[in-house]
Amino acid sequence: MNMAPTILITGASGFLGTYLADEAAKQGYQLIGIDLRAPLRPHLWVGFATSSLENVDLDQLLKGHHLAAVCHLAGGASVALSVNDPYGDFSSLLPGTARIALYLLKNQPQAQIFFFSSAAVYGNPKTLPITEHTPVQPISPYGIHKSLAESLLANYSRAMGLKATIFRIFSVYGPGLRKQLIYDVSLRAIRAAALGERSIQLFGTGLESRDFLYVEDLCQAVLTVLSAQTNTDFAIYNLGSGVENTVADVANCIVKHLGIDIEVTFDGKVPKGDPLNWRADISKLSQLGFSAEYSMNDGLKQVADWAKALA
Template sequence: MTRPKTILITGASGFLGTWLSRMAAKAGHRIFGIDLRAPLQPQIWAGFATTSLDSVDLDALLENNKIDAVCHLAGGASVAASVKDPYGDFSSLLPGTARLASFLKKSQPQARLFLFSSAAVYGNPEILPITEETPIMPISPYGIHKATAETLLAHYARVFEVGITIFRIFSVYGPELRKQLIWDVSQKALLAEEEGKREITLFGTGKESRDFMYVKDVCQAVLKVISKSNPEGVEVYNLASGVESSINEVAELLIKNLGVEVQIKFDGEVPKGDPANWKADISKLKSLGFTPEYNLDKGLHQVATWAKSIY
């Protein structure tokens, strides 16, 4: 068994930050957090700063504790929002990322920085599955800024000898995520049933595809990578299931798990910045001994149970 780590998590009160903190604490790791919102479970944190990454006193937060890893989840989390406000999306990610890397170089040189990037950096790849060597060609401000953060940290790693790991996360989902496709479908379907309607309308054509990964599998993969012996320099991992699923397939499967009888109609309008098809090659992740526990049906069953409980 690997020794417990001391981990700093930014964006700690978001959807993925909340799940990661719970699972890290349960695994015996010591965790510190930063977020504008207070944590849901304050008792699991060794220290928490309810402020922005730009203004937090990192030395005071860590109280001379040596950290092993920084999980950097802070920043924008919406392609649509980045299209509406590109500079706002830029400002939420890049300055804080540079500040973190500079802090590690100066005060915590033993720590490794884990950037939670996105498959959005790949844009619309010509060849599937997508490997970590697939060319970077983002098509949204969100993807551009994630790619810029990756480049920034790659240069920091080269010049300042800061250890960097980049997680390119595909379509993560799970209970408590109150946005994006799966949330949208669950709310529309439950409302339609309540109102006696038999049809819901979704964006796109339904033929678009994604690589969905259940949130617990994402967190297990992250903790697996953190626990291994990290090399110097930069390493990159795709975090995904390795299974391509069409939007229509996902929506139909979710409706089945919700136990409602509604038909799906697509409006044919693909939102700006959305790619057509994604499927990840996760060979590198599997080489560490990681295998996803949740297939799509099992994961959507968990989401459906939660969605019905809060509706």
């Protein structure tokens, strides 16, 4: 009999889900997944459903399995798309979150659900660093819906005994992520250089800042919390590096690692729903023994090597 602890990962074939599965498998976890797409490495999974979370047959998928945890990553993953289609973003997250939580309460009450939320729930905080007690004031549909899912799980925990942990994830990046700032700059810089152009222009002022966390460090942070022996039924953790970097500095650094002589300029227009400045207080996470291994410079070099291989 396999006594390895079993984790269910929703959104298992996405960027984070794929990395998390790799790292969890290395640490001896048995994996079951749900995603609309088939997994990149099928051999890692003892069970996998290519389905939406709303339609999957959970009883059949999990038959005979005693879950230790659910890592719930399914749902929308774009502020811009949520602004264009708020209801679509809502529908991709809230019904599935309710379904998996209620399934656990009825069938696997021992299992803890780890919800992958976002720092977007904080909106534009008045002070930095952002702690887990900073007021939740989202400014995008994406942040609003993450906040609603957090509230749903918090109240299920309070009123019904659900074991739930919230991860408020800051700006995760790494090879394989084909969206957001770092990938966008890489792609545009490579294309501009190929065309002989001397500059690229980004949204904003360049002074906007983020707390960037390399994807492998994010996975280690998640697994650190999963393995911690805590006595609480509900908890919230900021997952970040604790370091603030401006968009301009990050963009110029990735261009440097690409080996491209090109100027990065800004149009001064901040997109709707984008916060201005973020830096996480990760004291709570650090108390469990976590510290990021990748510096911003090291992480961006990894992304640049990947992006150059794609070109």
